[in-house]
Amino acid sequence: xxxxxxxxxxxxxxxxxxxxxxxxxxxxxxxxxxxxxxxxxxxxxxxxxxxxxxxxxxxxxxxxxxxxxxxxxxxxxxxxxxxxxxxxxxxxxxxxxxxxxxxxxxxxxx
Amino acid sequence: xxxxxxxxxxxxxxxxxxxxxxxxxxxxxxxxxxxxxxxxxxxxxxxxxxxxxxxxxxxxxxxxxxxxxxxxxxxxxxxxxxxxxxxxxxxxxxxxxxxxxxxxxxxxxxxxxxx
Numbered sequence: 001x002x003x004x005x006x007x008x009x010x011x012x013x014x015x016x017x018x019x020x021x022x023x024x025x026x027x028x029x030x031x032x033x034x035x036x037x038x039x040x041x042x043x044x045x046x047x048x049x050x051x052x053x054x055x056x057x058x059x060x061x062x063x064x065x066x067x068x069x070x071x072x073x074x075x076x077x078x079x080x081x082x083x084x085x086x087x088x089x090x091x092x093x094x095x096x097x098x099x100x101x102x103x104x105x106x107x108x109x110x
Numbered sequence: 111x112x113x114x115x116x117x118x119x120x121x122x123x124x125x126x127x128x129x130x131x132x133x134x135x136x137x138x139x140x141x142x143x144x145x146x147x148x149x150x151x152x153x154x155x156x157x158x159x160x161x162x163x164x165x166x167x168x169x170x171x172x173x174x175x176x177x178x179x180x181x182x183x184x185x186x187x188x189x190x191x192x193x194x195x196x197x198x199x200x201x202x203x204x205x206x207x208x209x210x211x212x213x214x215x216x217x218x219x220x221x222x223x224x225x
Contacts, residue, residue: 042216097166102152
């Protein structure tokens with residue numbers, strides 16, 4: 001399976017701190033994506049990084065991809081209470097469905 | 111542009127019954143994917159449709175089926191419901207140019223409770 005596995009499963013930080021979540025996968029991938037889900041809601045796409053990219057930025061988000069280690073990390077800088085949510089990595093190979101990991105639950109307290 | 115719409119949002123069924131869930135994708139999107147989300151198993155892929163054809167299928171029993179219509183709207187059906195089918199069922203659509211490789215746009219889900 002090429003399913004991503006996030007680490008840690010849960011993360012609690014204070015507002016203003018940075019949050020780092022990691023994702024590992026098992027096989028070669030076409031691209032890797034990160035999504036966010038507020039409790040009981042649908043998922044929202046955050047960022048996509050292709051297999052030939054090593055780093056990507058979007059606002060307070062920074063994603064890295066290390067294909068040699070089959071891992072990715074999502075960094076959220078200067079966290080806010082509104083960042084409290086579950087974060088999922090998802091990856092696929094060309095022509096296959098996007099498969100999600102079990103997610104990291106982030107709690108940001110003010 | 112309207113987002114992905116799923117109906118119904120909540121429903122309660124009893125074991126043995128069947129259920130049909132509906133998904134209207136974003137206008138212009140031709141790919142629709144379905145996922146089941148439970149606390150224990152996380153997000154599991156059910157199936158994906160593109161232009162009325164099932165393109166990918168997950169590892170679910172035959173009780174789970176789906177289809178897509180010519181207007182890209184999709185339905186999924188679960189027959190002979192079991193307690194373990196209680197879950198949040200999420201539908202997602204994607205733009206034709208990004209099928210299989212790009213961003214998925216999710217609906218708010220249909221929460222099914224089986225008693």
